Amino acid sequence: MRLLLMSDTHLPKRARELPAALLAELAPADVVIHAGDWVDTATLDLLEARSRRVVGVYGNNDGPALRARLPETARAELGGLRLGVVHETGSARGREQRCARRFPDLDVLVFGHSHIPWDSTTPSGLRLLNPGSPTDRRREPYCTYMTATAADGRLTDVTLHRLPPRTA
Template identity: 85%
Template sequence: MRLLLMSDTHLPRRAKELPARLLAELPRADAVIHAGDWVDAATLDLLESRSTRLIGVYGNNDGPDLRARLPEVARAELDGLRLGVVHETGAAQGRERRCADRFPDLDVLVFGHSHIPWDTTTDTGLRLLNPGSPTDRRRQPYCTYMTAAVTGGRLTDVQLHRLPPRS
C-alpha cells in the first residue's frame, strides 16, 4: 500500500494551486493523508475526487466549512498499520513523550502545523511524521511532502520529497 502525506497546503493564501509534482503522485497513492490547514474546501474537494482513500483532519487555520467535514483527529487501519492524523502536537521539545502518552494505540502519527519536516520514533515505538508543506516552506529551505509504503502492518520506505521553488 502506497501513502502520500501532506499538510499545511494553505490554498489559496500561500499558493494558487497544489504543485504539479504532488498532483502527479495522487494516482499512485492507495491513501492520501492530509494533516490539516487546508484553508479552502476546494482543496478537500479536489483530493476527495482524485484519491482512492483520503484521511484528513482540520487545522487551526481551517474555518467552519472544513471543520464540519473533517475531524480534529483521524484514525485508520491500513494493511494492519494503526495510523493517526492530527494537526498540532505542540512544541518540539517533549513532543515524543506527549504523543506517546496521547496516542498509545497507534503505530504512526502524522501531524502538521509547524511546516517543518519531522521523522522520529518514540521510546514506545510510535513513529511521528510531519511531511512539511508543499506550498509554504516558511523558514525551511524547500517545500516538501512525504511518501511511504505499508506492508504487513509495517511502515516502510518513508521518503521526504523536496519541491522546486515556485516561479
C-alpha cells in the same frame, strides 16, 4: 499500500494551486493523508475527487466549512498499521513523550502545523511524521511532502520529497 502525506497546504493564500509534482503522486497513492490547514474546501474536494481514499483532519486555520467535513483527529488501519492524524502536537521539545502518552494505541502519527518536516520514533515505538508543507516552506529550504508504504504492519520507504521553488 502506497501513502501520500501532506499538510499545511494553505490554499489559496500560500499558493494558487497544489504543485504539479504533488498532484502526480495522487494516482499511484492508495491513501492520501492530509494533516490539516487546508484553508479552502476546494483542496479537499480536489483530493476526494482524484484519490482512492483521503484521511484528513482540520487545522487551526480551517474554518467552519472544513470543520463540518473533517475531524480534529482521524484514525485508520492501513496495511496492518494503526495510523492517526492530528494537526498540532505542541512544541518540538517533549513531542515524543507527549504523543506517546496521548496516542498509546497507534503505530504511526502524522501531524502538521509547523511546516517543518519531522521523522522520529518514540521509545514506545510510535513513529511521528510531519510531511512539512508543499506550498509554504516558511524557514525551511524547500516545500515538502512525504510518501511511504504500509504493508504487513510495517511502514517502509518513508521518503521526504523536496519540491522545486515556485517561479510564480
